[in-house]
Structure formats: C-alpha cells, structure tokens
Amino acid sequence: MTAARPPLLTCNRVSKHFGALAAVNNLSFDLREGEVLGIGGPNGAGKTTLFDVISGLNPATGGTVMFEGRDITRLPPEAICHAGIARTFQLNACFESLSLRDNVRVAAYFGRDNRRYPGLSVGKEADDQAGEALAAVGLTGKDDVPAGALPVLDRKLLMLAGALATRPRLLLMDEPVGGLNPRETDHFMEVVRRIVQSGVTIILIEHVMRFLVQLSSRVMIMHHGERIYEGPPRGLTSDRTVIDVYLGEGASQRLGRLMEEAAG
Numbered sequence: 281m282t283a284a285r286p287p288l289l290t291c292n293r294v295s296k297h298f299g300a301l302a303a304v305n306n307l308s309f310d311l312r313e314g315e316v317l318g319i320g321g322p323n324g325a326g327k328t329t330l331f332d333v334i335s336g337l338n339p340a341t342g343g344t345v346m347f348e349g350r351d352i353t354r355l356p357p358e359a360i361c362h363a364g365i366a367r368t369f370q371l372n373a374c375f376e377s378l379s380l381r382d383n384v385r386v387a388a389y390f391g392r393d394n395r396r397y398p399g400l401s402v403g404k405e406a407d408d409q410a411g412e413a414l415a416a417v418g419l420t421g422k423d424d425v426p427a428g429a430l431p432v433l434d435r436k437l438l439m440l441a442g443a444l445a446t447r448p449r450l451l452l453m454d455e456p457v458g459g460l461n462p463r464e465t466d467h468f469m470e471v472v473r474r475i476v477q478s479g480v481t482i483i484l485i486e487h488v489m490r491f492l493v494q495l496s497s498r499v500m501i502m503h504h505g506e507r508i509y510e511g512p513p514r515g516l517t518s519d520r521t522v523i524d525v526y527l528g529e530g531a532s533q534r535l536g537r538l539m540e541e542a543a544g
C-alpha cells in the first residue's frame with residue numbers, strides 16, 4: 281500500500297500581527313492537489329493578508345507555511361513564485377505602457393528562474409510560455425495592445441495570464457471578478473474552469489458568492505483573522521454564524537436557491 285500523498289500546501293498555526301491587530305490569527309488548513317478552496321468573509325477579515333503571507337510579500341509573524349513538504353515561511357516572494365506559487369491581486373497590477381504580450385513575457389521570464397542579467401533577450405522558451413498563457417485566458421490576437429488601453433475584463437485576464445506564465449502548481453486569486461458585470465463574471469468562470477481542468481490547484485478569494493460556490497470544492501469563511509466556517513459550499517447557507525456575520529438572511533436564501541438549481 282502506498283502512503284497518502286502529503287498536502288500540496290499546509291498552513292500551520294499561521295498568524296500575521298500588525299502591532300496589536302491580529303489580521304490572521306493562528307490559522308491552520310491543508311490544501312490537496314486539484315482542490316479549489318474558496319475563501320470568503322467580511323472586509324478586513326484577513327483574506328488578502330493570508331495571501332500576502334503565503335506568497336511571501338508580507339511574511340507570517342507566527343506559524344509555518346509548507347509547500348510540497350518544504351518550509352517556505354521565510355522565503356522571499358520571488359523564491360516562492362519560482363517554487364510554484366503564483367498570485368493575482370485585488371487591484372489590477374500590470375505595466376501600463378507595455379503591450380499585453382510584453383507584460384506576460386516579463387512574467388514568463390522572471391517568474392520561473394533567477395535572472396542575473398535582466399535585459400538580455402527574453403528567449404524562445406519565455407516567449408512560448410507567454411503565448412500559451414495568453415491563449416489559456418483567451419487573449420490571443422490582442423498581443424500588441426498597450427495594457428493601459430485594455431478594458432477591465434481584459435486587464436483581469438492579463439493579470440491571470442501573467443500568473444499562469446510562471447507555470448504555477450498553486451494559483452492564488454484575490455477577488456478576480458470584483459467590478460465585473462454578471463456576463464463578464466460568467467466568462468471569467470469558464471476561464472478558471474479550464475485552468476482547474478489543466479491541473480492547477482487554486483485558492484480564490486471572492487465576495488461574489490455565486491462565483492465562489494460554483495467553482496470551489498471547499499469553502500473557508502474568515503472573520504477577524506480566524507475561520508468561522510470550513511466545508512462544502514452547500515453548508516454555507518445553513519450555518520448560523522456565516523449568515524449572521526457575512527451573508528445576511530436575504531443573500532443566504534438567494535444563494536441557497538442558486539445552489540439547489542445548479543444541483544438540478
């Protein structure tokens with residue numbers, strides 16, 4: 281009998297304190313390969329801070345983060361990206377004056393390996409990776425458009441392409457559909473579904489609950505840096521604390537109906 285594979289990611293008693301504020305407080309969870317973990321919770325719950333901790337942008341003040349059995353808690357962000365964790369941001373982040381393709385080429389070039397001599401040619405491998413990432417999000421054909429001229433949906437897809445160009449095993453997405461209309465949200469959901477099918481493990485933060493519950497295999501709701509719910513999406517609408525702290529009665533009932541319809 282073979283031993284069960286270890287989790288892809290383990291957060292063990294992770295905390296992030298800003299002075300007296302415990303933005304993330306003693307949080308533990310595992311993530312297995314192929315899962316989509318959806319994180320929700322009120323403003324200020326500590327969701328983005330958790331991503332900052334995992335991605336090394338703002339390291340934990342306590343606890344450990346393990347990725348593929350390796351302690352990455354204190355690694356710098358570029359090393360964590362090179363190890364196979366990519367992320368997108370709540371606010372759009374791109375090089376406005378660079379073309380769409382050049383934005384993704386930069387990510388492909390710097391996102392996989394240490395580059396001691398930036399400025400030398402990007403090379404065919406990074407160029408191919410950029411092309412694949414643009415195709416994966418459906419932006420092929422807009423290569424030469426300056427990123428600053430793109431509409432909001434395309435900017436969000438571009439940020440996702442940049443993350444994919446680093447060939448992650450784990451992708452963290454922070455409010456990927458915030459500010460999109462329902463049709464654009466559906467479009468984005470299809471793109472994410474294809475990424476899941478390609479074998480990338482995902483953690484996504486989202487306030488748009490329809491998006492969160494339809495994509496996630498498991499959901500975690502945070503409040504004041506702690507977990508108040510973890511389990512299947514269907515359990516959310518019958519959890520008293522989640523309804524009181526986050527969803528409210530009306531939204532909870534609408535979400536419940538949506539999940540019943542989706543289940544047929």
Ligand SMILES: Nc1ncnc2c1ncn2[C@@H]1O[C@H](COP(=O)(O)OP(=O)(O)OP(=O)(O)O)[C@@H](O)[C@H]1O
Pocket residue numbers: 298301303321322323324325326327328329330370
């Ligand atoms: N660099 C920082 N310095 C001090 N406090 C911070 C810092 N970053 C975040 N915080 C605080 O930590 C708490 C958690 O913030 P965080 O951005 O993680 O919330 P969030 O769950 O992502 O909220 P939202 O849904 O609004 O994006 C908030 O009280 C916030 O003000």
Ligand SMILES: [Mg+2]
Pocket residue numbers: 327328329370
């Ligand atoms: Mg946030």
